[in-house]
Amino acid sequence: MASLDNPTKRKLEVLLGITVAKDVGVLSADVAEHAGQVRNFRNYIHPRLHLKESFAPHIETARIAQQVLVGALKDLESQYTKKGKA
Template sequence: MPTALSARDVVRGRLDEIDRALSAEAPLAVIFLVGSTLEGLLSELALAQAGTYTASPSAPRRDGSVKPVDQWTLSELIAVSRALGVLSEDVARHADQVRNFRNYIHPRQQLRENFEPRMETARIAQQVLRGALVDLNHIAMSS
């Protein structure tokens, strides 16, 4: 019976896969992996610290009350993480751009905007994820 994966194992596996996608010159795969990994990391943190996240004035609202954390979008996770100081300003701003690129997972949007991913864009996305990991590590170390 296989051993259960930890969150750390999953992140490590994704980072390795991002490296392999970069080596294979698959920029769209890198962008999608970076965006989904960033979303997963922020979502797990927000769920683990739901009280803090939902108490933030930046927490997204629907019908006058804060949306359940497990329904937040990547944009909302980034905004609240920025407001709480979890993500530094520079990383949060770049993370928003990664989110925009990650949305090219929808072929119609890619066609509409005539987007053709380049390796340089993929490397930038990877650096943003690395910056987010540094920010999140600082939070974990100070807890």
Template sequence: MLPLARWSLESLITVAAELEYIDASLARHAQALRESRNLIHPDKHLRERSTPDGHLASISQQVVRAVLEALARRTAVGSR
């Protein structure tokens, strides 16, 4: 098994959902955000003709915040 620091983002999201640190719906949103993050690559950006804007950035921030808040709640001392 790889050390945690070498896990892919996809694996981290999947395991967080399997361990119920985040719910399945939030995991799907996080995976979609991960895929959209990949559009930053210039070649892929051109091929897919993506046009990220302020609205997409706002949605992305909301997904990240939701994941972080869910992880914070689940890993808080005494929450188990």
């Protein structure tokens, strides 16, 4: 089996992390689905691509990503309080 280069390995790790977090109940299905899309978009808005393609994302798309992050944090908070740690 061919070894993965670092960027490919990192992408795979993030994707698997989202999937596993959903599968074990840490992330809700809706947050996990949106997190995957945010991950894809994050890859698209990489600074090098900004320069190469003259791409400037709208503040609204950044706010969508921010809301997904808030959802993920709420899911994590919920898991933490379920275990009686709060």
